[in-house]
Amino acid sequence: MSSRTIRISEPLLEEDDITLVLEALRSGWLSGGPYVEKFEEEFAKYIGVKHAITVANGTMALIAALYAAGVRPGDEVIVPCFTFAATAAAVVALGAKPVFADIELETYNISVEDVEEKLTRRARAIIAVHLFGHMADMKRLKRLAEEENIVLIEDAAQAHGSSLEGVKAGAWGDAAAFSFYATKNMTMGEGGAVTTSNDEIAWRVRMLRNHGQESKYNHVTFGLNMRITSLQAALGLAQLRKLERMNEARRRNARMLSEGLRDTGLILPVEKPGYRHVYHQYVVRVDPERVDITRDELARRLRERGVETAVHYPRALPDQPFYRALGYPPAEKICPNAAIAAQQVLSLPVHPKLTHEDIRYVIRAVREALGMEG
Ligand SMILES: Cc1ncc(COP(=O)(O)O)c(C=O)c1O
Structure with a gap:
């Protein structure tokens, strides 16, 4: 047995992470507020989209993105067979049906040919997972989704900063879901975000995240609590900057x-x-x-x-x-x-x-x- 252990994953936490979290704590902002807003602004800018909306974790980000893009009970959603369970669980959570498509062995990402095979009239959306940090073939998937008039959602939980022809993961689909879990390329401990350039989808995600409140106690849509804390946002900001x-x-x-x-x-x-x-x-x-x-x-x-x-x-x-x-x-x-x-x-x-x-x-x-x- 060797005396050393090289771990499979470890978050990189440095003085700047600690300083920013302490600053947030000392500011008295615990729930929403300037740290959450600043993170959303900087993350949207980094990804190259109009909106980034933070949510509790990557699983909630997937649920919120699918829901806001119009996936409803009974719809079929094409997902890759080979991904983390949350990708398909988000579909099940909405009462929709995951339809599994095979992957390409070269990148482990969804096979566009098999997506074409598995599309039916009931298909409402495709989830393209950028597995292990390499993006799926978004050019072909985007073309296919447009031709078929269905929604394209990115599961970018493993792909912060990944890109195709200079356009980042999270900027290709109608909406994308990110995770900031401890092992991800950047972390908040737990956390997530939906990115989109579609104003309507962004609005629906914001409503879903915060009890459907357009203003205090004015519940205009269905909503839950999917918010993150300021401390998470502060850690996210420090992580984003590096x-x-x-x-x-x-x-x-x-x-x-x-x-x-x-x-x-x-x-x-x-x-x-x-x-x-x-x-x-x-x-x-x-x-x-x-x-x-x-x-x-x-x-x-x-x-x-x-x-x-x-x-x-x-x-x-x-x-x-x-x-x-x-x-x-x-x-x-x-x-x-x-x-x-x-x-x-x-x-x-x-x-x-x-x-x-x-x-x-x-x-x-x-x-x-x-x-x-x-
Ligand atoms: C591909 C993929 N999708 C979704 C998730 C869910 O993210 P979270 O753990 O933040 O809920 C993860 C990570 O755990 C993931 O790797």
Whole structure:
């Protein structure tokens, strides 16, 4: 057993984060107020949209975006088979029906061809997840959504600062959902935001977030409480101001990993031309035709050497007990690529707190675990 542990994810919290949170606390603003407004203004500007509306977390951001864009009970919403559970749960929460589309194995993102296959007259929306920090093919998805007259929502929970042809994730769809959970590219501990340039969607999200109140005790729409605190907003502001630095550190770590693991037989992540990958996760694929040991054995050997790994995600969503109980067929049948990914993916540490030496250690550990010289 190794005495050191390299963690799979760690938030980068520095003096500026602490200073701004303390400043917010000392200001007496605990709920809404200037920190929330400032964060929303700066985040909208950074993403390149008219509106950013903070909400309690990424799951609420998805629910709010779908609801505000008009998804209602009985509607079908196309979602990728291979994503975090919240993407599809948000659809279920609205009484709508997730329709699972397969992924491309190259980027792990939704396959546009399979979306076309799975579209029916009842389809109201598509959720494009930018998984692991690489954007989905938004140019084709946007064209398709326009042709079919359906809503396009981005799940950008893992893609703060990711872009395609210079346009950021969060600025492509009718609306987008971000998460600021502790492990994300930037964090508030817990938190979320909807971004959109559509004034009507923005208004509906604002109403939904705050009891449907247009003014105090004047409830003009359905609404709940999805607000964040000033302390979360202050942390978000400090994190946003160093997001580029943190993303560059992730990209540098990913470049080093890819260079050091080039000849191992592992299938490495790609950054397609025109895209900017922000490596929320650095995900390799352990294909039994190319590597002698299994994904789980590789993970075990890395753990022995003090390198934490994770499997994002061990099951395609249709294979989760919840969806099986609802009668969805197995992933193998409806999204075979997602079923393969679930068996073969392994996330290696790439977060911005890692030093060059840490990354060199990870590379050495992977090579040893695969039976190669260090
Ligand atoms: C792809 C994706 N969608 C949605 C979410 C939900 O975000 P949250 O945990 O903030 O509710 C997450 C993160 O957890 C995610 O990774």
